[in-house]
Amino acid sequence: MTKALPQFISSLCTFHLPSWVTVMKGSSRNKDHSAEGEGAGKRPKRKCLQWHPLLAKNLVDFLEEEEDEEEEEDIDKVQLLGADGLEQDVGEAEDDESPEQRARRPMNAFLLFCKRHRSLVRQKHPKLDNRGATKILADWWAVLDPEEKQKYTDMAKEYKDAFMKANPGYKWCPTTNKPVKSPTPTVNPRKKLWASPSDSSRDLPSPKKAKTEEMPQLNFGMADPTQMGGLSMLLLAGEHALGTSEVSSSTCRPDASESPESSQKSPLFQFAEISSSTSQPDAPSKQCQASALFQFAEISSNTSQLGGADPVKRCGKSALFQLAEMCLASEGVKMEESKLMKAKESDGGRIKELEKGKEEREIKMEKTDEASLQKEAEFEKSFGENVKDSKELRNFEELQMDDIMAIKMEDPKETKKEELDEDQKCSHFSDFSYSASSKIIISDVPSRKDHMCHPHGIMIIEDPTTLNKPEKLKKKKKKSKMDRHGNDKSTPKKSGKKRQSSESDIESVMYTIEAVAKGDWGIEKLGETSRKKARTSSSGKGNILDAKPPKKKVKSREKKMSKEKSSDTTKESRSPDLISISTSKNISGVVPEGVKAEPLTPTEVALPSSLSGQVKPEDSEPHRKIETCGSRKSERSCKGALYKTLVSEGMLTSLRANVDRGKRSSGKGNSSDHEGCWNEESWTFSQSGTSGSKKFKKTKLKEDSLLGSAKLDEEFEKKFNSLPQYSPVTFDRKCVSVPRKKKKTGNMSSEPTKTSKGSGDKWSNKQFFLDAIHPAEAIFTEDKNTTEPAYKVKNVPPIPNTPEPTATQEPLVGSQKRKARKTKITHLVRTADGRVSPAGGTLDDKPKEQLHRRLPKVTETGCSDECTHGTEAAETRSSTPEMPAVSAFFSLAALAEVAAMENVHRGQRSTPLTHDGQPKEMPQAPVLISCADQ
DNA sequence: CAGAATGAAAC
DNA sequence: GTTTCATTCTG
Numbered sequence A: 001m002t003k004a005l006p007q008f009i010s011s012l013c014t015f016h017l018p019s020w021v022t023v024m025k026g027s028s029r030n031k032d033h034s035a036e037g038e039g040a041g042k043r044p045k046r047k048c049l050q051w052h053p054l055l056a057k058n059l060v061d062f063l064e065e066e067e068d069e070e071e072e073e074d075i076d077k078v079q080l081l082g083a084d085g086l087e088q089d090v091g092e093a094e095d096d097e098s099p100e101q102r103a104r105r106p107m108n109a110f111l112l113f114c115k116r117h118r119s120l121v122r123q124k125h126p127k128l129d130n131r132g133a134t135k136i137l138a139d140w141w142a143v144l145d146p147e148e149k150q151k152y153t154d155m156a157k158e159y160k161d162a163f164m165k166a167n168p169g170y171k172w173c174p175t176t177n178k179p180v181k182s183p184t185p186t187v188n189p190r191k192k193l194w195a196s197p198s199d200s201s202r203d204l205p206s207p208k209k210a211k212t213e214e215m216p217q218l219n220f221g222m223a224d225p226t227q228m229g230g231l232s233m234l235l236l237a238g239e240h241a242l243g244t245s246e247v248s249s250s251t252c253r254p255d256a257s258e259s260p261e262s263s264q265k266s267p268l269f270q271f272a273e274i275s276s277s278t279s280q281p282d283a284p285s286k287q288c289q290a291s292a293l294f295q296f297a298e299i300s301s302n303t304s305q306l307g308g309a310d311p312v313k314r315c316g317k318s319a320l321f322q323l324a325e326m327c328l329a330s331e332g333v334k335m336e337e338s339k340l341m342k343a344k345e346s347d348g349g350r351i352k353e354l355e356k357g358k359e360e361r362e363i364k365m366e367k368t369d370e371a372s373l374q375k376e377a378e379f380e381k382s383f384g385e386n387v388k389d390s391k392e393l394r395n396f397e398e399l400q401m402d403d404i405m406a407i408k409m410e411d412p413k414e415t416k417k418e419e420l421d422e423d424q425k426c427s428h429f430s431d432f433s434y435s436a437s438s439k440i441i442i443s444d445v446p447s448r449k450d451h452m453c454h455p456h457g458i459m460i461i462e463d464p465t466t467l468n469k470p471e472k473l474k475k476k477k478k479k480s481k482m483d484r485h486g487n488d489k490s491t492p493k494k495s496g497k498k499r500q501s502s503e504s505d506i507e508s509v510m511y512t513i514e515a516v517a518k519g520d521w522g523i524e525k526l527g528e529t530s531r532k533k534a535r536t537s538s539s540g541k542g543n544i545l546d547a548k549p550p551k552k553k554v555k556s557r558e559k560k561m562s563k564e565k566s567s568d569t570t571k572e573s574r575s576p577d578l579i580s581i582s583t584s585k586n587i588s589g590v591v592p593e594g595v596k597a598e599p600l601t602p603t604e605v606a607l608p609s610s611l612s613g614q615v616k617p618e619d620s621e622p623h624r625k626i627e628t629c630g631s632r633k634s635e636r637s638c639k640g641a642l643y644k645t646l647v648s649e650g651m652l653t654s655l656r657a658n659v660d661r662g663k664r665s666s667g668k669g670n671s672s673d674h675e676g677c678w679n680e681e682s683w684t685f686s687q688s689g690t691s692g693s694k695k696f697k698k699t700k701l702k703e704d705s706l707l708g709s710a711k712l713d714e715e716f717e718k719k720f721n722s723l724p725q726y727s728p729v730t731f732d733r734k735c736v737s738v739p740r741k742k743k744k745t746g747n748m749s750s751e752p753t754k755t756s757k758g759s760g761d762k763w764s765n766k767q768f769f770l771d772a773i774h775p776a777e778a779i780f781t782e783d784k785n786t787t788e789p790a791y792k793v794k795n796v797p798p799i800p801n802t803p804e805p806t807a808t809q810e811p812l813v814g815s816q817k818r819k820a821r822k823t824k825i826t827h828l829v830r831t832a833d834g835r836v837s838p839a840g841g842t843l844d845d846k847p848k849e850q851l852h853r854r855l856p857k858v859t860e861t862g863c864s865d866e867c868t869h870g871t872e873a874a875e876t877r878s879s880t881p882e883m884p885a886v887s888a889f890f891s892l893a894a895l896a897e898v899a900a901m902e903n904v905h906r907g908q909r910s911t912p913l914t915h916d917g918q919p920k921e922m923p924q925a926p927v928l929i930s931c932a933d934q
Numbered sequence B: 001c002a003g004a005a006t007g008a009a010a011c
Numbered sequence C: 001g002t003t004t005c006a007t008t009c010t011g
Helices: A004-025 A030-038 A053-069 A074-092 A109-124 A130-143 A146-166 A197-203 A225-242 A267-279 A284-289 A292-301 A306-315 A319-347 A351-390 A396-410 A412-449 A457-462 A465-490 A495-500 A502-521 A528-539 A544-565 A570-589 A602-614 A622-628 A632-669 A672-690 A698-707 A711-722 A728-735 A737-744 A752-760 A762-773 A778-787 A791-795 A803-809 A816-833 A845-852 A859-866 A868-877 A885-906 A921-933
Strands: none
Touching (some): A109 A711
16 A cells, blocks of 8 residues: 555656646546656656655545545545645654654665666666666766765765654664564654654654754754745745735744754755744644645645644645735735845845845835735735635635636636636736736845745755856846847836846846836836737747747746745746746847837736637637726636646646656657657756756656645755756766676676667767767767756866775775675676776776766756757856756746647657757757747 | 665664 | 665566
């Protein structure tokens, strides 16, 4: 059972929203979903948070129920489930179910590495089975640069520490005692759940925890408020969501504020602490921890349980939640802004940016006031109505969510109507979104600097290289911006600043966005952007692509809104970027004058909506609806918007997931093109993470977006994502002579097959290709190919690794025996193939030496997605910087993916692989272009 | 479900 | 020193 459940869960996770949605509809069935979503038919994998016991449980419950009733009112079920799950999680957390739930022991460095690179390996060697892949991974690991390795080791340690904190009593494995899981512990003090705060809290006191060392360090106390940024943001968001009451005081963060010590600790720690600390307060604490799915469920359920639900909301991670918040955002905007301001200030955010942000804020504020007032009024009304309908929904968010859900549930008709409504909604949304965007911008800027906010963004925080980000952004947007600039210049105030420095670029972008936002907000000004969008969209052939982009935009906007509040999920992060991008694109693409403020008429506003609507026939009507938008419709529209957003997102997530999976599957099976493309993409995504900034990988993104999983989870993921991912090429290179064979492990005798396989692989192809190009140092070049630009730089930092490290590394420890044995053997083999290294001794000397050259991180390769942008991104690359821009990339990447997907479906693919190593880029690029330009 | 890998913990 | 188990999935 347990296993099955986990997979199931995992599958859900993968699908996330989409799956959810489907489920909602009733189609569902996990398995089926997997099939659908995955397309390739791969198994659902569970990426999500397997290790999260709670999640598992919840999910399971959730799933089960869904399965059972599926169609019925999801909400109800969800509620039930949610309630159960939550309660259990929270309350029971500890003993809880014991067996299955026991937290999984934290992964060690190698496992992390494997997790992160397995996909790559698989891509490279589609034919290999996991075992083979594992072997290769082991080879890579062996070759991996000490420094790089250290990263993983550190991460593992951190992870472990956090884990331990969360589950003080956790015992790894009772070696002999198998009962470890539930039984032994009787109550098991250790729940192992990351999230379960209660547990931790409880556990902490009593237990000494396995390792005192860790314990002492970690105090429950929260990090400093300032540093807490992210958390504070979350909290705020949550509060905001809840009642929006006076969060201001909370800025610092409600409960857990305490130990400053933790401040320095890694986010994971903090989260752990927080979670633990939170646990005490109440049930609410769980919220955070609750899995995204769970949250969703709850939300969908309407928050049937007010109390229980609340907590969840706070987390606000879930996309839905955020979306809901978006709607509410209008209200909260002011509040948030003030908060943000505080937070930012406290953080000591950027001066310039802050200033700008302030200015913007002010502007917003003004406009916002007006717009917000109206909107608020509408929303309130809608909410009120909804409340009635929905019953007891306290939170607007919940309400909205419910509505959405309900909508989905209700009927196709409804959906259609909603769609229509959406148009109206769109108009509203556009406004909101704009406002949101403006806010977002602000928040983003500071956030980057700060550390905080975005859950994912956190990663970014640390990196000082905010500059890089800007650069990336610049580059990415430059194109569009370039155009804009001309226009923008015309824009008032800030124009001067914008360009001046790289930062200025970002700023400029922001600016443009803001300007747009302003325009939107200020009805007076009218959304220039909206117009633009409309045009763009209109201009768009109305093709699917076109249609999607608009959606995305909408989403992004919405997300932005949400961000403000929650500033959480990766999605959000993306969305902002996307938004910005989209906006920029739009702007550029659209009329230059747009910026200039021409009053938008409602109709125009409608246009965007129409865009979205284009897909459907009803587009024409939007205008009318706009009029109606007033009360209910606004709400409905909102819902619809949310719904769409969700769907779209879900689509994205699913697409990504598919892509990921698809790569594998496809890779195996067929089209090299796709594979290449996908692979690269995946890389890219992963790559972005490398820098340490948070990059989102597809998977993670997926996860994040949908789940908004527990903070810890998120943190973990973020961190995990941040871990550098190396391109296979690198390894190959490192290994070069030796390596490949190694990989094959079987090598001589056994497995030529692998090699042969490898050759077959895309990668191999690429490599070959690369090799051809740059025989000697293909590696770097390879990267280049993929990403072209940046790699080198990274690589450059050559590290003089001396052979020593190798030797030093060698020190086998622990399981060394096995290792030694195996390794020796392996090595021998390897040596045989390539060079002979001392059989016994340092096996890897050679490889290591080679390795020493650092592996270029794959990071940027992903950029390729966006082609144009890609290069830019690559630039960012070099130092594993924070890659703030990454998010943007990501978003772009996501878009690209989607586009690619579509293209694929269409069959348009540009010739993929044919080109050098850029297969993926190629295809994507066109797509992007289309999207962007159009 | 076994199994490939590594690492860490618990015996 | 040995045994478990963590992740990932194919066969």
